Amino acid sequence: MKKNEDLLVINDLKKHFKINKKDTLKAVDGISFTIKKGETLGLVGESGCGKSTVGRTISQIYEPTSGEILFEHEDVHGKFSKAEVKQKKRDIQMIFQDPYSSLNPRLTVMEIISEGLVIHTPDASVKEREQQVNELLELVGLNKSHSGRYPHEFSGGQRQRIGIARALAVNPQFIVADEPIAALDVSIQAQIVNLLKTLQEEKELTYLFIAHDLSMVKYISDRIAVMYLGRIVELTDSENLYENPMHPYSEALLSAIPLPDPKMERSRVQILLKGDVPSPIDIPSGCRFHTRCPRAMDICSKLDPAFVERQPGHFVACHLHDEEVMAAEKNEWGSVSV
Template identity: 65%
Template sequence: MAEEILKVENLARHFTLGKKQVLKAVDGVSFSIKRGETLGLVGESGCGKSTLGRTVIGLYPPTAGKITFDGIDVGGKKTSAQRDELSRRMQMIFQDPYTSLNPRMKVLDIIAEGIDNHHLAANRAERTRMVVELLRSVGLDEEHANRYPHEFSGGQRQRVGIARALSVNPDFIIADEPISALDVSIQAQVVNLLKSLQKKRNLTYLFIAHDLSMVKYISDRIGVMYLGNLVELADSDELFAHPLHPYTQALLSAIPLPDPRAERGRSRIVLEGSVSSPINLPDCCRFCSRCQSKGKECEKGIPPLVEVRPGHFVACCHVV
């Protein structure tokens, strides 16, 4: 069994909205990721998956709970050496390749920013050589180094974003919806790139997305989030074959398959209503307002994440 590279325990991230309103974006989430593994994180907009990713990498301080990355407490007090180590070993790829690259910087400088900060290149020539190597590894050319972001297409920009993340030789990459803004034929290119880089560099991914079929393809394990809680966590094949939480079941049945024959024979669980507001949530199962198998026990507090089968965790009162 590979060692755990990241451990998240009871993590919470709340935002105060003035007065007495609290937005509980992430509320008590625990999981761990092993070295070389890809954990997919899915859920609808507003379920806290992006906030979780940003808290894990240290962009937001956690309200409660603990994040441990290879022995370092991400949310706690760190020495400057530890801070340096974290910012080198954990990197992030953002959703929107149009706004996450500085329009006034050349691609060369965008990618080299991390190299400069961590003094990874001895001189200018080496810096350029490193950037060119990175560009090639993400499928771009040397000549692209001197261009500005607006000269690239969406898929190419996302490649620049990936090259920037790789520039400091990280172990762990958080990809926050890296393919949502891209066209279908380009999505496959980027996903293949991420997968081959993972093999070559032994990377660990936290892959956040809402497109379940892509997540299944890239992830070893998948976590499903609903309103700040992790409701189900399992191996990706297991999750798709035997979804246990009513929300996961509805989510899986709601994806339209690109296969007309299968679509005709399918019965769909259509959820009523929409996700309730994450502000001032009641202290009960977060899904109970939309759940079809809701009972009295659901109002007795947030159900804990329980291992019902080896490696398959569910947070639901009805699944034991």
């Protein structure tokens, strides 16, 4: 597959969890997007919005409730032979958020990284696997002498490098990075992100980079999708989102990013959202953001906005950018504040 071709296509993906006989948690509730080969798509939003569930469903940890996940034009959750399933699991790997709990404390680094090699390259000798693990350790900035140690002997940043080496061991095409820097010190975060960018260039990798830190997402991502309560509300290229956010939720997230200039930081207006994120078990009617939106109109509580391309490559789900809706509101009330 050539660069800039669609590697991953998500069509109306839903992942619901049955809580009891009456209640269903709608973690992911109908999202669609594409990721091109060699691209990094950032997925951002508050905790509980469904970001990690998207990553785990793409990685085949969860079965989708409905919708399609097409990888190289084939549904990853379709019916395949054991060999085909094995290959698809090899092509899509995951880097987990918490480096302290994602590594088996009873295994050495050598055993952790070589697990995938044992499954996917059963004909390789022990010596060949050991050589591969040593090369991977050096690739992610660790020493091959670390291979005999256990996870508790390493810092958080070093553990995350081990997690990255484990994901790379089987030569995947696509990596889901689920908040890979969230549990790390600020001084280490930039090192890990720079490592991911370097590996992407060397290995021709494609990333879904899940995070809530918008400043770091801008640095690594080609495009960014903003997620709220199980839905994507805005999707555009990285620069455009920062310069021209179209959804009020995106504006609020961007206003919370600290500015390096103290004068600018003091003079700017931060958008403070009222209330908490509603429960995904009891989703509000209409636009699911209207209960917290500072620019909500009457129609927002009644009609769910469509996710539409309002500018070239810029998709948004918001009535403020629907000319027909705004005209109707203006006729009814005389004027509308946008």
